[in-house]
Amino acid sequence: MGHALNGKKVAILSTNGFEQSELQEPKRLLESWGAQCIVVAPGKEDSIRGWKGGDWGESVKVDQQLDGANASDYDALVLPGGVINPDKLRMEEKAVSFVRAFADAGKPVAAICHGPWMLIDSGLAKDRKVTSWPSLKADLGNAGGKWTDEEVVVDGQVITSRKPDDIPAFTDAVARALAG
Structure with missing residues (x-):
């Protein structure tokens, strides 16, 4: 895919327990198309x-501590899965606020x-068509989302997928x- 993403900056918000492929592979692909990907994490760790x-996998370097991160510095936000990672992040008000800041700015x-x-x-799930790992179907529905079993769903600025195969x-x- 010859995507021209030169000059685009993507924040990848994550913490320990991210699904290895869901952080590393999108990061690799986006960088191969010219984007700069910045791993943003809460805490003071140099890596996650x-x-x-x-089982535990590889470590990834943290490029930016969440405390110093600002959504206005980025063009898009990527949220990898893994059960541990988002479950920990959703308990961090700064992480939730960081996601809201992208939403408020109309960024992907x-x-x-x-x-x-x-x-x-x-x-961000309310009144949107979304997909996810199947076990989140009820959670997303209870939050007002319209869950569907598709490889990728784009509803406005929100992009969702189900699993590593996607x-x-x-x-x-x-x-x-x-690029759009």
């Missing part, structure tokens, strides 16, 4: 650790797998939103 195949917010939990807490379509949708 992924989850892969039912992309969440995959369990990442859409952050859409619930930030109010990463190519998910990342392509993020790139299209950035």
